[in-house]
Amino acid sequence: MKIRQYSYFQLVSSVVSAAEMTIRLGVEPDEVEVKGTTRAGGRVRGVHTWRIEDSVEGAIDDQIERLIDRLEPGRAQLIAMTSDPDIWSRLSVVRYFHDPDGVHYAPGGTPIDEVRDWPRPLGWNLSVPTLQFLTSTATSLDVDEYDLSPTDEDAGCHD
Template sequence: MRVHQYVYFKLASRQVPAAEITARLGVEPDEVTVRGSRQTEPPVPVCHTWRIVCRKPGLAVDEQIDQVLDRLSDHADRIGELVAELFQDDENVGFSVLQVVRVFEHPDGEDEDLTSPVEGLRKLPGQHQLLGWHLDARVLSFLRRTHAVLDIDEYAYG
């Protein structure tokens, strides 16, 4: 089995562009989208978005989450304040999300490593090294402080 996965933290708003979010937070995003940049009526995408992303291969989901939080934890309270404003001013459309995306059997995914024993035990097929992850107290606190939801999407390629 091959697994391709990545994690991102996203702020979204119909009214506040990514450049303003960057100015308010003092953090440069890795990716942005502009509302209506692909189609104006109806607008597609429907929101401006600001994202911090970890696509580093070889890391489990919790390790990718740690990479994102390492960049954002010091800004969590400011993010939370901004999200509260976006939610109030943007008619319930401003939001924040910690997104986990996994695609099984993706051609760019990582192969299962059956050669490295774990604690002296032989690995069997179906025990991919990237499967399994957890959320620790730091992550849960960050989600609470930033008013973020956790969204997990898993897909099969093809």
């Protein structure tokens, strides 16, 4: 099975701009969104967002660790920011199963001594320090998983 996966950390506010979040946190974002701008499809953004992302191929837990390593220098500021009821934080994991552009993972039945030669398996783990970071910063965890397997209709199979 081929999988594409990435993780990101996001600060969201309907009041505090992403530029102000950057100043207060002292960490540069990978992406920002401005409240009131128009998204694809014509929808207007209802909030400001500040975001860092890790899409390096590999295990989700490794991606999350790298995100937290980037945030750790601003942890005290992040704790202060998320104590403000106008700012909230979220750690998101997004995975697409059967993605044609994804990475191959060891197929079922692969001998255990050969599994180590494949990218990390489907499961992932959050370490105690990671959980402590998320808890101290009042960060929620959001996991979205999508199966892109072709349906019978997509494969041209019809009854």
